[in-house]
Amino acid sequence: MAGPRGEYRKTAERRTQILDAALEVFSKNGYSASSVNEIARVVGITQTGVLHHFAGGKMALLRAVLERRDAAAQGMLEGKHGRDFLKAMVEISRTQRGQRGVVQLYTILAAEATDPDHPAHEYFTQRFAVIADAVTVAYEQVRADGGLREGVDPRRAAISSLASIEGLQLLWLDGLDVDIAEDSARTISGFLTDPL
The missing domain is CATH 1.10.10.60 (Homeodomain-like)
Known part of the structure; x- marks a missing residue:
């Protein structure tokens, strides 16, 4: 044995x-x-x-490689809802500081995969759609609890939050003085009645 x-x-x-x-x-x-x-x-x-x-x-x-990265993030989000889900997104961003190679790979592949002929095109298209939907649900849950600012659309907040996180990662890779986690938290908090 x-x-x-x-x-x-x-x-x-x-x-x-x-x-x-x-x-x-x-x-x-x-x-x-x-x-x-x-x-x-x-x-x-x-x-x-x-x-x-x-x-x-x-x-x-x-x-x-991509599935291994995603599994770690999914583990941090599992069972989280509303504000807790949004907080977990910030924590995922915080882990990026020690994973420069992974962030760099992800950023390069996400850009390459915008080409419909790229072998990872479908993967990234589906991934972004799933994440956008999950973040939208989190903002809807926050709204149901009375924690979303007046006039904020959950879907637009989700897209803006994802765009901010993706953009911050790129700026960080390019050497700008950004804190992906704290700057992401500021963006997300801008949609909430109480900051994260």
Whole structure:
């Protein structure tokens, strides 16, 4: 029994190493200019070794890197509603400070994926729609509790909040003196009767 568990653990560790390398390579070069061969070199294995763990090649690696990032964020939002959901969004922004490579990769890919032919186009289109809907619901819940400023439309507040967070990430990557979390909290608080 110990043998398979050991093998499974080694496989899981190798997959993690490959995903870490994919993140590094994609963050540095963007998706289009990266190759599975380069990711394999970073890990110290062959391209065939990478494909053994990620049979779908570069696209499978990209999807796995993005899903790993999203899973962490979803964990922070799980079970949260209204103001608590909005606060959790700010906390997600706070975690970005220690994840420059992930933020850079996400920003590059989000820009590349505006091309309808990009392999991540559908992923980002769906992702933005799901997030915008979830943030809209949070603002609607805040409104139901009497916490939304008079005249604020929940959907417009959601779109403005997302645009602010995305823009702040880009400015931070470009070296401007911004605090993604605190500046995001200020934007969100502007829609609320009581600041976060």
